[in-house]
Amino acid sequence: MSIICLSFLVIGIFLSLSNNLQFLARQLSENLAVVFFLEKDIAPETREDVIGRIRSSPPVDRVRFVPPEEALRRFRERFPQLQDVVADLGTNPFPASIEVVLKDRAAASPDILRFMNGFRSLPGVEDVQFNQDWVEKMRSLSRLARAVGFFLGGILILASFFTISNVIRLNVFARKNEVEILRFVGATNTFIRMPFIIEGVSLGILGSLLSLALIYGVIRSFPLYLGASLGAFQDIVNFRFLTLGQSLTLVIGGAVMGLLGSLSSLSRFLKI
Amino acid sequence: MIELYHVWKQYQKPNWALSDITLQVKKGEFCFVTGPSGSGKTTLLKTIFRELYPTHGQIIIAGKNIQRIPSSRIYELRRQMGIVFQDFRLIFHKRVFENVGLPLEVVGLPRKELRRKVFNALRMVNLHHKIWEFPAGLSYGEQQRVAIARAVVNNPSIILADEPTGNLDTELAFEIIALFREINRQGATVIICTHDKEIIRRFADRAVFLHSGKLIGKETF
Numbered sequence: 001m002s003i004i005c006l007s008f009l010v011i012g013i014f015l016s017l018s019n020n021l022q023f024l025a026r027q028l029s030e031n032l033a034v035v036f037f038l039e040k041d042i043a044p045e046t047r048e049d050v051i052g053r054i055r056s057s058p059p060v061d062r063v064r065f066v067p068p069e070e071a072l073r074r075f076r077e078r079f080p081q082l083q084d085v086v087a088d089l090g091t092n093p094f095p096a097s098i099e100v101v102l103k104d105r106a107a108a109s110p111d112i113l114r115f116m117n118g119f120r121s122l123p124g125v126e127d128v129q130f131n132q133d134w135v136e137k138m139r140s141l142s143r144l145a146r147a148v149g150f151f152l153g154g155i156l157i158l159a160s161f162f163t164i165s166n167v168i169r170l171n172v173f174a175r176k177n178e179v180e181i182l183r184f185v186g187a188t189n190t191f192i193r194m195p196f197i198i199e200g201v202s203l204g205i206l207g208s209l210l211s212l213a214l215i216y217g218v219i220r221s222f223p224l225y226l227g228a229s230l231g232a233f234q235d236i237v238n239f240r241f242l243t244l245g246q247s248l249t250l251v252i253g254g255a256v257m258g259l260l261g262s263l264s265s266l267s268r269f270l271k272i
Numbered sequence: 273m274i275e276l277y278h279v280w281k282q283y284q285k286p287n288w289a290l291s292d293i294t295l296q297v298k299k300g301e302f303c304f305v306t307g308p309s310g311s312g313k314t315t316l317l318k319t320i321f322r323e324l325y326p327t328h329g330q331i332i333i334a335g336k337n338i339q340r341i342p343s344s345r346i347y348e349l350r351r352q353m354g355i356v357f358q359d360f361r362l363i364f365h366k367r368v369f370e371n372v373g374l375p376l377e378v379v380g381l382p383r384k385e386l387r388r389k390v391f392n393a394l395r396m397v398n399l400h401h402k403i404w405e406f407p408a409g410l411s412y413g414e415q416q417r418v419a420i421a422r423a424v425v426n427n428p429s430i431i432l433a434d435e436p437t438g439n440l441d442t443e444l445a446f447e448i449i450a451l452f453r454e455i456n457r458q459g460a461t462v463i464i465c466t467h468d469k470e471i472i473r474r475f476a477d478r479a480v481f482l483h484s485g486k487l488i489g490k491e492t493f
Contacts, residue, residue, distance in 0.1 A: 178363050184321070185422070186351035187378040189344055 003163045004207025004257070005214065007156030008250050012215040014149020015246055021142035034116060036098040037127040046124040051098055053122070059115055062101040068094045095126060157257060164203055164261030165268075168196050172265065197262045204258025208250045216241060273299040273461055274320060274430065279329030281315055281485070289315040290326070291485045297463060299429075302456040304472050305465045307482035313465035316482065317434050320463070321353055322346050334429070351379065354423030354460075358435035360415045362407040368394070368418050369403045375426045393425040394418075397451060413444040417451070424455055431455055433464045437471065449475050 036054065038047060047065075055063045066074075071094035076083055086093065120128045172179065182192050219241055242250070274297040281290040290312045297303050305313050318324040319331060322338050331338050338349055354375075362371050370377075372393055376386045394400040397417040399410075407415050416436060423431055433452065437445035449464070449471055456462040466472065472479050481489040 177361070181361050181363060181374065182378065183347075184350060184355050184361070185375040185378055186347045186353075188347050191378055 002207075003156065004160040004204060004254060005210040007153055007160045008208045008211035008254060009214050010156055011149050011153030012211055012242060012246075012250060013218065014145050014153070015242055016215060016219060018142045018146040018149065019242065019246075021145060022139070034100040034102065035129045036100065036119060036125050037129070038096045038098065039124055039126045040095055042096065042124045047096070050119075050122055050124050054098060054100060054119060057115060057119075059102050060100055061103045064099045064101075066097045066099055068092050068096050071095070071097065157253075160204075160207070161257055161261045161264070164200050164258055165265040167203065168200055168262045168265035169268075171196060171199065193262075193266050196266055197259060200258040200262025200265075201255050202258065204254035204256070204261070205251060206254075207258075208254030212242070212247055212250060273297060273301075273334055274463070275330075275332040276316075276319075277330045277332070279316075279319060279326045279331060281312075281319060281324065282327045288327075288485050290319070293329070293485075293487050295480060295487065295490075297461060299461055300456070300459060302453065302462045302475075302477045303464070304476045304479040305463060305482060306467060306469075306472055306479055307488075308467060310484075311482040312485040313467075313482055314434050315485075317432050317463070317465055321355055321432055322349060347378075351375070351426065352428055353430045353432060354426070354428040356416075356419050356423045356431070356433040356436045358438040360407075360412075360419045360439075362415060362418060362422075364407050366406075367403075368399065368405050368407065368410070371407065371418055372422045372425050374422060379426070389425055390421075393421040396424065396454070397421045412439050413447070416440060416444075416448055420448070420451055420455075424460070427460075429460060431460050431462045433462070435465055435467070437466065437468060442470070445471060446474065 036050070038050065042050075051063060051065060054060060069092065072086065072092050075086065075094065116128045116130055119125055179192055274295075276293050276295045279290055279293040280288060282288050293312075293316065305316060307313055315324065319326050320333070320338075322341070325339065333349065334352070336349075341349055363374075369387075369390055373386050373390045376389055381389070391400055391403065394403055397420055399414060399417050399421065402410060402414065407418065410418065416439070420436070423433075431452065436452070437448050440448060445468065452462050452464060453475060476491075479491050480487060481491075
C-alpha cells in the first residue's frame with residue numbers, strides 16, 4: 001500500500017503546486033494587469049486627463065493613482081535591504097503611476113495590446129507595463145508542474161499496478177487450496193475472483209486516501225517550517241489543497257488501479 | 273449416466289496414462305475402479321469431473337458431452353457432483369459448518385436453508401455434535417466424514433471418491449465405505465477408486481480393473 005500511497009502523493013503534491021501557480025496566475029491577471037508610468041513633471045491637468053481617459057475605457061474595471069511617495073514607500077517595505085541604494089540617490093527615483101485593473105475577460109483578450117498601445121503615445125505617459133508575461137509564465141509553470149507530476153506519478157502508478165498484482169498473486173498462492181476446493185464444489189469464476197478483486201480495490205482506495213491525508217499534512221505543516229524564510233516566494237510555494245474533483249479523481253484512480261492490478265493477476269495466475 | 277468412449281490420456285510422450293477406456297456406469301450404480309498405483313484410477317476420475325481433458329475420446333454425463341462445456345460453465349457440471357479426495361481437502365481455517373456448507377454457499381442458498389442442510393448432512397455422517405469445530409481438532413476418520421458430508425450436502429446425482437480410505441485404518445475404512453453405500457441407496461451414482469482388495473470383496477456391486485492405463489476387466493458381483 002505504501003507504494004500506491006507514494007505514487008498518488010507525488011501526483012497530489014504536483015497537482016497542489018499546479019493549483020497554486022494557477023491561483024497566482026489568476027490573481028496577477030485579476031488584480032494588477034496594466035501599469036501606466038507617468039512623466040516625471042506631468043502637469044496635474046494632464047494627469048487628470050489621462051486618468052479620466054483610462055477610467056472610461058471599456059476593458060477597465062478599476063483605476064488607482066499611485067503618487068511617487070507611495071511608490072517609494074512600497075519599495076522600502078518590499079526590499080528593505082535596498083534602502084541604502086535609494087538613500088544614496090538623494091531624490092525619489094519613482095515616477096507616479098496609474099494602476100489599472102482590467103475586467104475579467106479583458107486581460108486574456110487580444111484587444112488588450114491595442115488598448116495599451118493606444119495609451120502609450122498619450123501625452124504624459126512615459127511607459128506602459130502589462131504583466132501578461134508574468135501571467136503566461138505562471139500558467140506555463142502551472143502546466144509544467146502538472147505535467148511533471150503526472151509523469152513521475154505515472155511511473156509510480158505503474159509500479160503500484162505491479163505491486164498490487166504481485167500482492168494478489170501471493171494471496172492466490174496462499175489460498176490455492178481454498179480456490180481449488182471452491183472450483184470442485186461448483187463455484188463460478190466470479191465467486192472465486194470477487195474476494196481478490198475487493199482486496200485489490202480496497203488497497204487502491206486506502207493508498208489514495210492515505211496519500212490525500214499526507215498531502216493535507218504537508219500543506220498544513222509546510223508554512224510552519226519554511227514559510228517565513230521564503231520571503232517573497234512564500235506565495236508561490238504556499239501549497240493549496242486539491243479541489244474536490246481532483247481528490248475524488250485520485251480516489252477513483254486508486255480504485256481503478258487496484259481493480260486492474262487484481263484482474264491482471266487473476267487472469268495470469270488463477271487461470272479463470 | 274456416465275459414459276466413456278475410447279478415452280485416451282497422455283501427460284508426456286510416449287506414455288499413456290489412459291489407453292482406450294470405454295466404460296458405462298448406469299444411474300444409481302455403486303462401482304469401484306481398482307488397480308495398482310499408477311494404473312490410471314485418479315486420471316480416470318479427473319477426466320470425469322473435467323479436471324483433465326482426455327487426449328482423445330468422449331465423455332458423456334447425463335447425455336451431455338462434457339468436453340463441449342466451456343471452462344466458464346464447468347461449475348454447472350461440478351454442482352451435480354460430490355467429490356471426495358484421499359487427503360480430504362478441507363479448509364483448515366474454516367469450521368466444520370463452513371466447510372460442509374461451501375457447496376450451498378456458492379449457489380447462494382438462503383442462510384436458514386443452508387443451516388438445515390448442513391446439519392442434516394453432518395447427522396448422516398454422525399458428526400453433527402462437532403459442527404463448530406475446526407478440522408484440525410478432528411481425527412482423520414472424522415475429517416474424511418466431514419469431506420463426505422460436504423460432498424453430499426447438495427444432494428448430487430454423482431459421487432466420485434478418489435482413495436477415500438487411503439489414510440484410514442481398516443475398521444474406519446469399512447465405516448466410510450458403508451457411508452457411501454448408504455448414499456448410494458438414497459439414489460446417487462457412486463464411483464470409488466481404491467486399491468484395497470478387501471473393500472472390493474466386501475462392498476462391491478461392480479468393479480472395473482485398470483492396469484497401466486488399460487481396462488483389463490469388469491466384474492459384477
